[in-house]
Amino acid sequence: xxxxxxxxxxxxxxxxxxxxxxxxxxxxxxxxxxxxxxxxxxxxxxxxxxxxxxxxxxxxxxxxxxxxxxxxxxxxxxxx
Numbered sequence: 001x002x003x004x005x006x007x008x009x010x011x012x013x014x015x016x017x018x019x020x021x022x023x024x025x026x027x028x029x030x031x032x033x034x035x036x037x038x039x040x041x042x043x044x045x046x047x048x049x050x051x052x053x054x055x056x057x058x059x060x061x062x063x064x065x066x067x068x069x070x071x072x073x074x075x076x077x078x079x080x
Contacts, residue, residue, distance in 0.1 A: 018056065019053050021077065021080055028077070029047035030047075033047050036056055
């Protein structure tokens with residue numbers, strides 16, 4: 001099976017798909033991924049511009065989904 005995640009996952013990680021709005025181009029997707037991957041506890045982020053969604057893997061013991069949503073909102077996008 002193809003693994004979308006390059007970084008090492010752990011047993012405690014959670015993967016969530018977040019539906020987004022406000023993406024205008026592929027640069028928006030890159031901006032989201034780079035910003036989320038800078039957060040301690042986020043293992044990987046893959047944003048798909050065409051689907052307007054991001055697949056994020058994170059360790060909930062280190063970072064909350066609320067913090068991830070907050071960073072996306074600070075960037076100017078909406079989490080639906």
